[in-house]
Amino acid sequence: MQRFTLALAGLLALIPAPFAHANGATGTSATTHVPAALAVTRRLGAPPAGVTELKFADMFKLPVGPKGLEPTDRLRTLDGKRVRIVGYMVQQELPVAGSFMLSPLPASAGDEDESLADDLPASTIIVQLPNGPGTIVPDLHGLIRVTGVLHVGATEVARTERVAAARVTLDARTERALLRLAREAAARKKAR
Amino acid sequence: MHRSPLFRRPLAAVIGNALVGAALFGTALAGLASPASAATVSRLTPPSELFSSGQAAPVIARFLPGQLFDLQATVRPDAGQTVTNFSFYVDDQPVSQLGTPAGRARTSIVTETGDAALCIDADSGKTTGKSGCKLVAGLPGNAAVVSQRAYSKGAAGVHELKFIAQMSDGTRVSAIGNFEIIGVDKDAGKTAKNIIVFLGDGMGAAHRTAARIIAKGYAQGKAKGLLTMDTFPDTGMVMTASLNSIVTDSAPGMQNYVTGNKAANNQEGVFPDDTLDAFDNPRVEYLSEYLHTLQGKSLGVVTTADVFDATPASMAVHTSARGNGTGIVDQFLDDRDLTGLTVLMGGGRKWFLPNGGDSTSPQPANGSQRRSANDYVLPDDVVAGWGASRGALDPARDLIADFQGAGFAYAPDKSALDGLFAHGRPKQLLGLFAYSNMNVAYDKIAGRRGDGTVVDAFGFPDQPMLDEMTARALDVLSQNRNGFVALIEGASIDKQAHLMDSDRWPLEVVEFDRAIAVAKAFAEDHPDTLVIVTADHECSGAALIGASTATAASLAEHPDAGSSIVGTYDAAKFPKYVLADDGYPQSTNIDGKLLIGYGANADRYETWLPSAFPTKDTQQPFPPSQSPADPNVRNKDVGHFIAGQVPGDQAVHTATDIPLSAYGLGSHLFHGVFDNTDVFFKLGQAAVGGAD
Numbered sequence: 009m010q011r012f013t014l015a016l017a018g019l020l021a022l023i024p025a026p027f028a029h030a031n032g033a034t035g036t037s038a039t040t041h042v043p044a045a046l047a048v049t050r051r052l053g054a055p056p057a058g059v060t061e062l063k064f065a066d067m068f069k070l071p072v073g074p075k076g077l078e079p080t081d082r083l084r085t086l087d088g089k090r091v092r093i094v095g096y097m098v099q100q101e102l103p104v105a106g107s108f109m110l111s112p113l114p115a116s117a118g119d120e121d122e123s124l125a126d127d128l129p130a131s132t133i134i135v136q137l138p139n140g141p142g143t144i145v146p147d148l149h150g151l152i153r154v155t156g157v158l159h160v161g162a163t164e165v166a167r168t169e170r171v172a173a174a175r176v177t178l179d180a181r182t183e184r185a186l187l188r189l190a191r192e193a194a195a196r197k198k199a200r
Numbered sequence: 201m202h203r204s205p206l207f208r209r210p211l212a213a214v215i216g217n218a219l220v221g222a223a224l225f226g227t228a229l230a231g232l233a234s235p236a237s238a239a240t241v242s243r244l245t246p247p248s249e250l251f252s253s254g255q256a257a258p259v260i261a262r263f264l265p266g267q268l269f270d271l272q273a274t275v276r277p278d279a280g281q282t283v284t285n286f287s288f289y290v291d292d293q294p295v296s297q298l299g300t301p302a303g304r305a306r307t308s309i310v311t312e313t314g315d316a317a318l319c320i321d322a323d324s325g326k327t328t329g330k331s332g333c334k335l336v337a338g339l340p341g342n343a344a345v346v347s348q349r350a351y352s353k354g355a356a357g358v359h360e361l362k363f364i365a366q367m368s369d370g371t372r373v374s375a376i377g378n379f380e381i382i383g384v385d386k387d388a389g390k391t392a393k394n395i396i397v398f399l400g401d402g403m404g405a406a407h408r409t410a411a412r413i414i415a416k417g418y419a420q421g422k423a424k425g426l427l428t429m430d431t432f433p434d435t436g437m438v439m440t441a442s443l444n445s446i447v448t449d450s451a452p453g454m455q456n457y458v459t460g461n462k463a464a465n466n467q468e469g470v471f472p473d474d475t476l477d478a479f480d481n482p483r484v485e486y487l488s489e490y491l492h493t494l495q496g497k498s499l500g501v502v503t504t505a506d507v508f509d510a511t512p513a514s515m516a517v518h519t520s521a522r523g524n525g526t527g528i529v530d531q532f533l534d535d536r537d538l539t540g541l542t543v544l545m546g547g548g549r550k551w552f553l554p555n556g557g558d559s560t561s562p563q564p565a566n567g568s569q570r571r572s573a574n575d576y577v578l579p580d581d582v583v584a585g586w587g588a589s590r591g592a593l594d595p596a597r598d599l600i601a602d603f604q605g606a607g608f609a610y611a612p613d614k615s616a617l618d619g620l621f622a623h624g625r626p627k628q629l630l631g632l633f634a635y636s637n638m639n640v641a642y643d644k645i646a647g648r649r650g651d652g653t654v655v656d657a658f659g660f661p662d663q664p665m666l667d668e669m670t671a672r673a674l675d676v677l678s679q680n681r682n683g684f685v686a687l688i689e690g691a692s693i694d695k696q697a698h699l700m701d702s703d704r705w706p707l708e709v710v711e712f713d714r715a716i717a718v719a720k721a722f723a724e725d726h727p728d729t730l731v732i733v734t735a736d737h738e739c740s741g742a743a744l745i746g747a748s749t750a751t752a753a754s755l756a757e758h759p760d761a762g763s764s765i766v767g768t769y770d771a772a773k774f775p776k777y778v779l780a781d782d783g784y785p786q787s788t789n790i791d792g793k794l795l796i797g798y799g800a801n802a803d804r805y806e807t808w809l810p811s812a813f814p815t816k817d818t819q820q821p822f823p824p825s826q827s828p829a830d831p832n833v834r835n836k837d838v839g840h841f842i843a844g845q846v847p848g849d850q851a852v853h854t855a856t857d858i859p860l861s862a863y864g865l866g867s868h869l870f871h872g873v874f875d876n877t878d879v880f881f882k883l884g885q886a887a888v889g890g891a892d
Binding site for chain 2: 064065068070071072073074075076077078079112113114130162173
């Protein structure tokens with residue numbers, strides 16, 4: 009079966025990649041709402057000094073073994089270190105203050121209707137705002153990049169009962185951008 | 201190994217004889233001279249038109265002689281009253297046994313005993329149906345759901361079911377329905393020792409034709425070869441409606457075949473009820489349970505889907521909520537003594553892994569999806585009546601280990617599966633080859649040809665094909681000298697038709713037909729075997745509209761060509777696919793390819809080209825990031841936009857009749873146009889009464 013003909017490959021290259029990442033490639037569909045500190049508008053260069061790129065596909069061993077998923081050695085060795093990871097903010101029906109989830113593909117979490125049966129990928133991580141525990145981060149569409157300190161190990165998000173295998177505590181620059189965005193959104197809401 | 205549910209009589213005693221001698225209800229309500237009440241009975245189970253509309257026909261609920269089913273009624277007493285006593289009567293004979301401890305154990309009265317502030321609306325006095333309550337919304341606060349479990353009847357014919365309940369003020373209310381026992385001709389010939397049901401999920405006539413065109417080809421109007429299912433000597437047409445709709449989903453679509461009764465959408469092995477518990481619904485006995493109890497047959501379930509999916513679960517599991525994965529897979533193992541489960545193969549490993557934290561989103565580090573919220577614990581009357589395992593809310597259960605502890609050999613991939621047969625045959629077999637649904641043939645075959653892009657991304661590069669799974673399953677099941685019942689499901693014919701992926705679902709049919717060939721060969725060697733090939737429903741309104749007038753290269757250059765390249769009538773000619781040695785087409789992206797339209801389509805962008813990655817499967821913990829989310833974004837801004845006729849993101853099931861083909865002992869029973877529940881009685885006739 010010639011699944012990847014040159015012609016088809018060319019066609020795929022033209023698609024404005026709404027689903028194009030998680031293997032560390034790039035995305036082309038950033039929105040104007042995304043702050044520059046998080047935006048992915050072109051192929052990303054190497055991360056800054058002291059920051060390591062973490063891809064979702066690198067989180068668990070592949071192929072899968074005879075039983076459950078197993079974290080990779082790479083994930084374990086990055087525990088406590090600064091990482092950059094690119095993904096999609098999970099659109100949450102009931103946002104959680106002070107954090108959001110980052111997924112390898114566009115996803116939504118309907119807490120009210122679906123409880124926890126929404127099938128978010130296993131590699132979805134939690135992104136925390138260390139200085140904004142009460143902040144509701146507005147939805148960001150399209151690919152975003154986050155930089156912060158990786159913490160490996162089960163983390164439960166208060167109220168939602170969601171557990172992730174890892175979390176990232178945002179760097180100050182990224183967090184400041186999100187806090188500013190949240191303040192602006194709150195002000196607009198108040199003005200209405 | 202198998203045990204009989206309480207109160208079941210041996211087949212020899214029930215065929216052609218009325219069930220008599222049941223302990224009489226101590227205070228038979230039919231004889232009471234108490235006044236009538238203004239109370240009402242709003243549901244009487246099993247369902248009947250006699251109860252619903254007052255019409256004696258058609259008879260809705262039908263059973264084989266001795267087949268177990270539950271009796272149930274929902275009573276709405278007058279204000280301030282409660283139900284204090286009840287009894288069911290069949291042909292004026294009481295069937296309740298409240299006078300004995302064993303009889304009482306098989307009955308129950310469920311009322312709204314949850315927190316009144318939460319469960320009863322203060323203004324209307326009606327039940328709220330909220331989480332944590334007992335009853336569905338909209339019932340009077342004093343409503344009662346009363347049950348008599350595991351009843352059976354032997355005498356063929358239509359029987360009247362009467363229900364009488366007594367209220368706390370001495371008044372009573374009654375209701376009348378009916379059901380039918382379908383007799384078995386005991387002298388019809390040899391009995392079918394083995395029954396193999398091939399269920400091509402969503403496979404209508406168009407799906408079969410597409411596979412024939414691709415796999416066999418046509419010349420001057422004649423097919424150059426037939427699918428194996430085409431060679432079966434008997435073919436009929438099946439009406440597929442469920443209890444509550446002309447358009448069924450896969451749960452009743454399958455379970456109607458193997459219970460003889462109509463279920464409501466989303467429900468498996470049960471009738472609808474008015475309680476919130478998804479595992480306490482009134483049950484009806486499966487073919488597997490019936491034949492395991494009567495004849496000691498084994499059960500095999502093989503699917504390309506997640507094994508908790510509606511079709512495989514509808515062979516053995518009783519629940520009103522097809523999504524309750526934890527409880528469903530637990531019940532597969534827990535009730536193996538009732539069903540004879542001996543082989544279980546497919547995807548769905550995520551339900552078998554321990555989840556110590558009882559949280560699933562995102563999954564815990566091992567990927568488990570087990571949760572207390574969709575697990576099961578049965579009420580006392582179901583346990584007592586059916587002899588079923590009570591179950592437990594145990595998300596931390598290691599179900600693979602429990603299967604192994606019960607004697608099942610476990611295979612996580614094809615190599616391991618082959619290894620299990622290297623030195624003999626396992627007695628029992630569990631195969632879990634993916635986290636949820638297995639990859640489809642298009643992608644599995646690509647992996648075997650050296651392009652593992654998709655199967656590697658899913659994390660499972662070594663998955664067996666359905667024909668390989670079928671061969672292994674039959675090898676294990678045929679060790680039982682009493683025979684077996686097997687389900688072999690081609691699950692992703694439906695799933696890929698939903699997604700309107702016109703390159704992937706045809707190859708699912710090809711894979712399915714290759715598995716049918718394995719079973720046909722088995723039946724040739726074992727002439728006491730009956731094989732049927734059918735579907736639960738048609739999916740997508742698939743139509744073979746013609747063939748491309750363009751080359752593959754031209755299509756790639758003009759992916760928005762739309763209808764301009766659709767060759768109809770003469771212009772369609774005969775698409776010519778070339779099969780590789782592995783039995784699948786070298787490519788589906790050929791010049792003049794077969795083109796498929798959809799009559800039940802959602803919005804989509806059509807390029808007529810293959811998609812490199814399958815459209816996202818929401819149940820995968822490892823969805824490749826390259827997978828489009830839905831057909832309505834796949835090829836967006838590239839392909840030709842086709843407006844949908846149905847809401848939502850995917851094509852839907854249709855009410856169209858589907859073909860059924862049969863081979864082997866008793867195949868001649870399957871001809872004409874018949875209801876999906878009729879299939880159960882034909883299978884029962886072949887297995888119990890025999891056929892020429």
